């Protein structure tokens with residue numbers, strides 16, 4: 001019972017972070033039809049820029065107590081910073097390649113990813129040493145159920161992730177801008193004929209996806225405060241799993257990314273808890289293979305025949 | 309303004325090494341229906357896509373209401389009132405009929421005006437009203453074409469570009485659509501109509517142009533063209 005409860009809580013916490021990152025992959029794929037391999041580096045940038053801001057404010061010193069809303073201020077600041085970075089990357093790396101063969105764009109994305117990783121390691125940026133993220137969010141034990149502590153910080157983390165997803169859902173499905181995003185994602189040329197400024201919608205989509213990845217970066221560091229250096233393989237693997245979440249849910253599908261993230265989190269953490277903790281990556285990629293075999297378009301993907 | 313609403317001069321468009329339009333001239337006077345007829349691959353769609361800014365001309369000019377629009381982005385062209393219902397209808401099948409209509413009004417923010425134009429569109433196409441919340445992909449071909457035109461009207465076009473609205477539709481539906489095209493024109497919207505169905509197109513239009521492999525070879529009053537021997541032979545199947 002204890003184990004079940006603990007695992008379920010972790011699965012939701014980690015799964016919602018995968019979902020936040022997966023949303024960026026899926027939205028960019030939606031509008032530009034390519035996989036932005038640099039997206040996982042934006043997630044890393046979110047975690048590390050939060051750390052850098054906390055350090056600059058003196059909150060990383062031993063015994064320092066960040067103000068109550070300090071964590072949220074940093075969350076917003078790092079989301080804004082990463083949004084700007086995402087928009088700049090699209091503007092200078094991808095937009096000049098609009099209309100170029102997709103392989104060129106893909107290779108460029110890998111180049112951008114390597115650039116971000118290596119710039120991040122520079123001594124005057126984040127450096128090559130791991131760091132410890134201070135707890136920026138308020139924390140205390142709220143309740144104990146069957147020996148499992150329900151912690152405030154976990155609740156805030158999962159709550160923030162869920163709130164961001166609900167906000168995104170409302171934006172995409174209830175607003176004019178969201179409708180324009182969906183139109184661009186269905187067909188760029190027809191969207192342009194509606195009078196939609198396609199370039200601006202694409203830039204906005206990059207900014208939005210990057211902001212969500214930044215939030216995931218900070219929330220991840222709240223849960224696992226040992227911050228590996230920016231080019232560490234663990235980051236790459238996390239980004240890859242979020243990408244798997246996007247594919248499992250159906251690449252290009254926003255609700256699919258959320259579902260995929262939670263599913264990947266559940267498979268990984270329940271597998272680790274009940275089978276073997278050493279094979280957690282295996283569970284994720286097995287799920288990917290099964291989905292690709294039986295529902296190649298993903299769980300909520302555009303599999304149905306939609307004849308135009 | 310005295311010149312034609314739309315004035316195309318020496319328009320040359322290429323796809324890579326292939327030149328699809330070899331310098332065409334085309335005028336659309338305000339208040340008229342001009343039809344561009346031609347067989348498969350003549351360059352009709354290429355012409356409309358270039359006017360809408362989806363393709364860039366390698367030479368020539370496109371002027372709308374006296375302003376050169378050849379270098380503008382497609383959304384800027386829509387804002388000026390040049391609105392296209394594209395070939396193949398271009399509806400968003402994963403959205404509802406209502407959402408498709410709302411997208412037509414994307415460039416506008418006058419909610420009262422949008423509501424009035426939406427009513428007007430639905431009055432022209434009553435079948436759409438019954439299907440507002442239905443996903444557009446489940447509409448019949450004829451209904452999808454109606455949606456494409458209704459949606460274009462929501463942008464409040466000064467010039468409406470229609471690319472083969474009769475494509476793949478049953479004769480009665482084609483007749484309905486052409487009747488409505490006339491009504492839209494009678495209410496004041498200038499129309500450039502592209503068609504393979506030359507008989508129908510000429511019967512509703514004021515002026516006709518014949519496009520053959522990237523060149524305009526004939527241009528006349530629509531009624532005169534419909535009687536011309538070469539047009540009858542090549543496009544009207546006959547006699």
Ligand SMILES: Nc1ncnc2c1ncn2[C@@H]1O[C@H](COP(=O)(O)OP(=O)(O)OP(=O)(O)O)[C@@H](O)[C@H]1O
Pocket residue numbers: 323326328346347348349350351352353354355395504
């Ligand atoms: N994307 C493209 N790439 C290369 N060539 C193209 C492209 N689109 C059209 N073409 C060529 O340009 C020419 C004109 O095509 P266009 O689509 O304008 O013809 P159309 O008159 O609209 O024909 P249809 O009645 O079949 O729609 C054709 O020879 C066609 O093969």
Ligand SMILES: [Mg+2]
Pocket residue numbers: 352353354395472
């Ligand atoms: Mg065509």
